[in-house]
Amino acid sequence: MKNKNKVKISYEPEADVLIWEITDKPIDFAKEVGNIIVHFTKNNIPVLVEVLEASKFLNKAKNLVKKGEISIRKFATVNSR
DSSP: OOOSOOOEEEEETTTTEEEEEOOOSOOOEEEEETTEEEEEOTTSOEEEEEEETHHHHHHHHHHHHHHTSSOOOOOOOOOOO
């Protein structure tokens, strides 16, 4: 069985926005905190995350990883059969 809820990540260079689509469920509302906007369903399930000024965000994250202040873990993918 194929996973119908594949995560999609895209980047819009002209707007400098990183878009992380978690699911394709309908969006009901959004909340913005700083340069991050999270879109939710009516049942408060996250659907889409937008990172504004993404190049600054990613550069800062890269520097934190280099300094050892945060770590990146790789997660195993579980396939349903």
